[in-house]
Structures are given as C-alpha cells and as structure tokens.
Amino acid sequence: MFKINKLFFYFLILLSFYFINGSVRAQRVDIQEWPKGRVVLTSGDTLSGPLTYHRTEDIVRVTLKDGSIQAYAPVNVVSFTVSDGRFSQTFKPYMWNRGNDYSDYKAPAFFEQLNEGKYSLVKRETIVRRNMNTGPMYAGYGRYYDPYGYGNYSRYVEQVQDLFYLHTPDNNIIALRRPKRDLEDIFGKKNKEMKAFISANKLDYDNARDLVVIVSHFNQISQ
Known part of the structure; x- marks a missing residue:
C-alpha cells in the first residue's frame, strides 16, 4: 500500500x-x-x-x-x-x-x-x-x-x-554579429587608437555597457 x-x-x-x-x-x-x-x-x-x-x-x-x-x-x-x-x-x-x-x-x-x-x-x-x-x-x-x-x-x-x-x-x-571584428572594420584609421583605449579601460566587446562606451569614444575621436 x-x-x-x-x-x-x-x-x-x-x-x-x-x-x-x-x-x-x-x-x-x-x-x-x-x-x-x-x-x-x-x-x-x-x-x-x-x-x-x-x-x-x-x-x-x-x-x-x-x-x-x-x-x-x-x-x-x-x-x-x-x-x-x-x-x-x-x-x-x-x-x-x-x-x-x-x-x-x-x-x-x-x-x-x-x-x-x-x-x-x-x-x-x-x-x-x-x-x-x-x-x-x-x-x-x-x-x-x-x-x-x-x-x-x-x-x-x-x-x-x-x-x-x-x-x-x-x-x-x-x-554586430561579431562585435570585435565588425567594429574594428569600422574603426579604420582609428583602429590602433581604439585598441589602446579598449585595452587601457579593460573593456569587453561582449558586454553591453562596454559596447556603449566603445562606440561613444569612437564618436568622440572620429568627429
């Protein structure tokens, strides 16, 4: 039972x-x-x-x-x-x-x-x-x-x-299917400068907040 x-x-x-x-x-x-x-x-x-x-x-x-x-x-x-x-x-x-x-x-x-x-x-x-x-x-x-x-x-x-x-x-x-590669193609002549900025600030292409910082900085230096 x-x-x-x-x-x-x-x-x-x-x-x-x-x-x-x-x-x-x-x-x-x-x-x-x-x-x-x-x-x-x-x-x-x-x-x-x-x-x-x-x-x-x-x-x-x-x-x-x-x-x-x-x-x-x-x-x-x-x-x-x-x-x-x-x-x-x-x-x-x-x-x-x-x-x-x-x-x-x-x-x-x-x-x-x-x-x-x-x-x-x-x-x-x-x-x-x-x-x-x-x-x-x-x-x-x-x-x-x-x-x-x-x-x-x-x-x-x-x-x-x-x-x-x-x-x-x-x-x-x-x-941005591959954010790092796709954005580096867009950075063009600013690619070296962007890489230095991303490395110095320990930013991650796969992090949404970091992506905002990366794109915002690129806007500043590409004006």
Missing part, C-alpha cells in the same frame, strides 16, 4: 511540473509592459500612459486616460520612451532589411537606442527556444530530471536574446 501511495505521490508531482511547464510556455515572453510610457507620433501628437511593446509584431500599444488603447507601427512613430520607475529606455524606428544582407528592401523597425552620435549603438531583442534536457547528467543544474519516465513530452524554455546593431551616418543598420 505504501509503494502505491508513494508512486501516486510522484505522479502528482510530475503532473504539476507538466502543467507549470505548459503555463510558462503559454506566456508571451515577446511582450513587454511598462507602467509609464510616452509615444511621439509622426503626426506631431504625443501620447502618454501605460505602454506595451509587442516585439514579434513590432507594434507599440499605449493605454490612454479614458481606458482606450491605441496601437502604432514603426511607420507612425518618431520615438517612444518607457520607464519602470527606476530606468528609462528609448526606442526609435530605423529602416532595416530585417537581417537579410542580400536584400535591398528595407522597412521601418523599432530599435532600442543605447547611445546617440555619428554612430549609434542600437539593440533589438529576439526570442530563442532552448530545450530542457531530461537526462540525469543535467539534474541539479536548474533542469528537472524525471527518473520515472513520465516526462516524455517536449520541454523547452523561451528566452530573450539581445542583438546589437550600429546605425551609421549614411543611415544604414549594421548587425
């Missing part, structure tokens, strides 16, 4: 993991909300209120004082700024080929503005799906290991990944 109850207990635990996992998967991690937002439209109007940004659809929605919700695509927006009470972020639309390096077709898309200048570091976020391995070697590393084999269904988590770009003076968006 004890063994039956024990197995039933394990079954309930595994069942709860199934529903929790299903609930997490059902959530839209590509949607971000802020309690305060301000949208400047191409028409010249400015709207303020709680703001929701749908990354996948590239749509921003603002809730007005009367409770109505207005949705705007990048083509209708000059910029939008959001705040959670501690930090603020600014997003602007830029003409972009959607990462297709072999296409001349460009359409406006929202990018987060990390700095401004002759060259601007901008960012987009994408959703990546990572499988949760159920093998015993992964137990204890934040993944759930099911020793009874009840978890044969697919498990995965969706995570937000930062993608960095450079907006150039000729209004192009360059993907």
Whole structure:
C-alpha cells in the first residue's frame, strides 16, 4: 500500500511540473509592459500612459486616460520612451532589411537606442527556444530530471536574446554579429587608437555597457 501511495505521490508531482511547464510556455515572453510610457507620433501628437511593446509584431500599444488603447507601427512613430520607475529606455524606428544582407528592401523597425552620435549603438531583442534536457547528467543544474519516465513530452524554455546593431551616418543598420571584428572594420584609421583605449579601460566587446562606451569614444575621436 505504501509503494502505491508513494508512486501516486510522484505522479502528482510530475503532473504539476507538466502543467507549470505548459503555463510558462503559454506566456508571451515577446511582450513587454511598462507602467509609464510616452509615444511621439509622426503626426506631431504625443501620447502618454501605460505602454506595451509587442516585439514579434513590432507594434507599440499605449493605454490612454479614458481606458482606450491605441496601437502604432514603426511607420507612425518618431520615438517612444518607457520607464519602470527606476530606468528609462528609448526606442526609435530605423529602416532595416530585417537581417537579410542580400536584400535591398528595407522597412521601418523599432530599435532600442543605447547611445546617440555619428554612430549609434542600437539593440533589438529576439526570442530563442532552448530545450530542457531530461537526462540525469543535467539534474541539479536548474533542469528537472524525471527518473520515472513520465516526462516524455517536449520541454523547452523561451528566452530573450539581445542583438546589437550600429546605425551609421549614411543611415544604414549594421548587425554586430561579431562585435570585435565588425567594429574594428569600422574603426579604420582609428583602429590602433581604439585598441589602446579598449585595452587601457579593460573593456569587453561582449558586454553591453562596454559596447556603449566603445562606440561613444569612437564618436568622440572620429568627429
């Protein structure tokens, strides 16, 4: 009797993991909300209120004082700024080929503005799906290991990944897929000076804050 109850207990635990996992998967991690937002439209109007940004659809929605919700695509927006009470972020639309390096077709898309200048570091976020391995070697590393084999269904988590770009003076968006190599190609004659600055300040091309410092310094010396 004890063994039956024990197995039933394990079954309930595994069942709860199934529903929790299903609930997490059902959530839209590509949607971000802020309690305060301000949208400047191409028409010249400015709207303020709680703001929701749908990354996948590239749509921003603002809730007005009367409770109505207005949705705007990048083509209708000059910029939008959001705040959670501690930090603020600014997003602007830029003409972009959607990462297709072999296409001349460009359409406006929202990018987060990390700095401004002759060259601007901008960012987009994408959703990546990572499988949760159920093998015993992964137990204890934040993944759930099911020793009874009840978890044969697919498990995965969706995570937000930062993608960095450079907006150039000729209004192009360059993907920084390999930030060090890509930026050194842009530094040109200033490459030696930039290398000395990066080394002296122990800056890392793979660190977002350091990237802002690197691009900002390049703007200063290339004026």
